[in-house]
Amino acid sequence: MLVAELIAQRQFRFTEIPIEDPGPGEVQVRVNAVGICGSDLHSYAEGAIGDTPCEYPMVLGHEPAGTVVKTGTGVGGWSRGDRAALEPALYCYHCEFCRSGRHNICANIRFLSNPGTPGFFREFVNLPVSNLLAIPPELSLELATIVEPLAVALHSLKFAAIQPRETVAVFGAGPIGLLTIACLKDAGAGRIWVVEPVSHRRELALRMGAAAALDPTHLDAARQILSDTARRGVDCAIDCAAREDTTNAAIRAARNGGRVVLTGIHSAAFVPFEVSPMRRKELAIFNVRRSCHESHEALSMLTSQMSSFAPLVTHTRPLHALPDAFTLTEHYADGVAKMVVVP
Template sequence: MSTTAVAELTGIRQFSVLERRVEDPGPGEVQVRVAAVGVCGSDLHSYSEGSVGDQTCKYPMVLGHEPSGVVVRVGAGVTGWAPGDEAALEPAMYCYHCEFCTSGHHNVCSNIRFMSSTEDAGFFRERLNVPARNLLPLSRGIGLREATLIEPMAIVLHSLKFVAPQLGDKVVVFGAGPIGLLTVVALRLAGVARIFTVEPVAHRREMALALGADAAMDPSNADVAHEIRGETGGRGVDVAYDCAAKGETTNQA
């Protein structure tokens, strides 16, 4: 047993960095040193508002669910991992026994636990133990900073699996935050013909264009639905991705 630094959210806009005990890894567990953590929009809501939607923060809590890390120690029964190995870290812990897990739908596990919730601490800490199955080996050329994008990228790829965009499709992406921008990248790689992006923030529109969007529109200065219909001969798009999830974007989509 040893100690590790932990950044605890103790109130709205209040963090405390404390030393907490970290146990030795148990059977099937791996102890990792956290190398980098992406900051999700939900982390920002928790920090600045004390809630995410209708889920109220219960203090103290540890945020962070887009992590990468380096193996420090392995517990009994763990194979395939050794100290120094680098990995992306899965924040969700599944039961692997319910009807959804056994049918391959782990994302809706009946007994899911999520590290970064009020019940389970997240990754804003130096070291912690995680189940070995929650480590994902990094492909050659992917660094620990880039690996923090694997969790949000998984969301994007899940949406593309649902929609199955076709070569030649015309699509619109509402919102050019991290999820929207990754969606633009994935759609460009998927071979769609034209990508419209709708985003009120100027520098995000610029990033969308740099990452492969064909047009980036400001909804505060235009009727984007009308303009997109005009640019598609009145037909509209084949698919609309709502990565902003605000009332007006859903209606426009």
């Protein structure tokens, strides 16, 4: 099968490797579609995700959907041709965190696309049957790639704990930010501000339900939000961009006793935070680690609101055009929102 390996920063190599049969309890899946995530871009452009360096060669991609090819022994309920969204995380199920239901912080987690565990920019994959979610016939495989990032957005809302009509500021309108806006509207949030420098992303954010879209290259977004709220600030600020300036703007934009949710992944291992306003306002700061048992909810939400989510998938590219797909996505070119690779 064809595999795309990242062998250095901004450099892919295409290679053929054998396809192994699925083991007991596993399903072999033809990978039909994989979304490019912001963390893929970190690995590609920076050679690391935060303080975790790439280990070359490695296979990226963790927002997959595909079609069942064959099943291993002991697998029932799945047949050749069945379509599925694929969970990219493998848990140990016996550590203290798994036993308490917090599988996303499993002490022995393996995440497909992290160093040592190849991701989905390849033609076939063998996965435990529990990592497959059946998708309905009306949902395209390309749109099904949104299940994984939508689950992340839903997980972030567990920390945001939005009450009806509460105000929210979302920093960053990449795919995670846009999905967060959709989840906020679904949760009954009131006015939503989005802060995003890329014009076509601001437009998409308004379509997804934001009431105001601010360009931080032309104004102080936190100051504008404070002005719009009569100096009160928003009930919750969610940073999906993960930059020093966006995190600190989120801190400044939150009200006294408010919540700040850090969904995005910072490129730097150490980031200066404005601790004085955090303390004075007694803010609750939450970090988000992928998702935890939200995938079925994400699939249900996606299926019931397909027309709302469909505009997010703006581009597709074949696997052999992966370098072009990454370049276009990295530079926000051609109005790209979500890029989906079709192996």
